Amino acid sequence: EPEVTQTPSHQVTQMGQEVILRCVPISNHLYFYWYRQILGQKVEFLVSFYNNEISEKSEIFDDQFSVERPDGSNFTLKIRSTKLEDSAMYFCASSGYWVNYEQYFGPGTRLTVT
Amino acid sequence: KQEVTQIPAALSVPEGENLVLNCSFTDSAIYNLQWFRQDPGKGLTSLLLIQSSQREQTSGRLNASLDKSSGRSTLYIAASQPGDSATYLCAVLKAAGNKLTFGGGTRVLVKP
Numbered sequence: 001e002p003e004v005t006q007t008p009s010h011q012v013t014q015m016g017q018e019v020i021l022r023c024v025p026i027s028n029h030l031y032f033y034w035y036r037q038i039l040g041q042k043v044e045f046l047v048s049f050y051n052n053e054i055s056e057k058s059e060i061f062d063d064q065f066s067v068e069r070p071d072g073s074n075f076t077l078k079i080r081s082t083k084l085e086d087s088a089m090y091f092c093a094s095s096g097y098w099v100n101y102e103q104y105f106g107p108g109t110r111l112t113v114t
Numbered sequence: 115k116q117e118v119t120q121i122p123a124a125l126s127v128p129e130g131e132n133l134v135l136n137c138s139f140t141d142s143a144i145y146n147l148q149w150f151r152q153d154p155g156k157g158l159t160s161l162l163l164i165q166s167s168q169r170e171q172t173s174g175r176l177n178a179s180l181d182k183s184s185g186r187s188t189l190y191i192a193a194s195q196p197g198d199s200a201t202y203l204c205a206v207l208k209a210a211g212n213k214l215t216f217g218g219g220t221r222v223l224v225k226p
Contacts (some may be wrong), residue, residue: 031211043158043203045213056213091157093214100146100165101210107157 002026002092006011012112013082020110021077023092032072032075033093033103034062034067049075082113116141118206120217128225133191135220137204142185145210149178149189150203152219158203162189194224 005024013019025032034046047057047067054067066078075094079086089110093103117140127133137147146165150158164171164180164187171178175192191198201221205214 033213035214042218043214044203044214045215048211048213051213055165055211058213089155097210100163101207102146102148102160102163103205103207103214104160105150105158110155 002104004094004103004104006090006106006109007113008109009107010110010112012114015084015113019079019111020081021079021092021111023075023077023106024073025075025092025094026096026104027073028093029104030093031047031055031101032069033066033095034077035091035093035105036088037091037108038085038088046090047079050071079111082111084113087111087113116206116208116215117217118204118217120190120202120204120220122220123218124221124223126223127194129194129196131194131224133189133194133222133224135189135191135202135204135222137187137189137217139185139187139202139206139215141207141208142182145207145212147178147180147187147189147204147206148214149176150205152188152201152203154201161202194222196224196226198222199224 016053032049048055088110092106095103149161162178177190201219203219205216
């Protein structure tokens with residue numbers, strides 16, 4: 001069964017460093033998403049991407065964040081200058097209209113900022 | 115702004131008992147609702163999706179109901195097993211292709 005994959009599974013970085021989180025969505029899905037979950041808190045939406053552009057973003061997704069679909073398979077989230085409060089589990093998801101927009105999630109990348 | 119609430123936050127039951135998990139949302143204009151399972155430190159596994167036009171959806175021992183007008187969904191898990199121990203999350207989708215808004219989850223422990 002097709003699945004969303006994410007790399008790395010765990011990333012440790014120092015405050016102020018740039019990180020890139022990578023995702024391979026399910027092929028032939030058209031909608032892509034990033035969510036995050038701070039330990040003990042709700043899963044919260046960051047950004048959605050459709051037709052090669054951002055379709056919606058939350059107030060969390062400020063100028064320090066960017067997304068890219070550099071080729072036909074990868075979807076990346078970049079954080080330019082990480083802060084301690086960026087420590088969280090980051091989930092990528094994808095969906096398509098033929099699955100009634102059901103969102104399929106990857107296993108997540110645990111980002112630890114020290 | 116859509117708010118999703120799950121009560122109780124935690125639940126402990128003996129093996130074999132049926133589980134009833136509640137989800138409520140403030141804006142009834144939804145496209146669909148998904149129930150997820152999350153194991154500690156892991157990703158989200160989609161269990162069931164209910165379209166806004168549906169009242170119920172079933173998969174094996176799982177049954178989810180939706181009352182859109184009152185802003186409620188219930189997930190029933192029949193004959194619980196220790197392997198059902200996990201956190202269960204509900205999330206609502208406002209429109210096709212939109213973001214999901216999540217509840218805080220119900221942490222379930224099924225004791226052998």
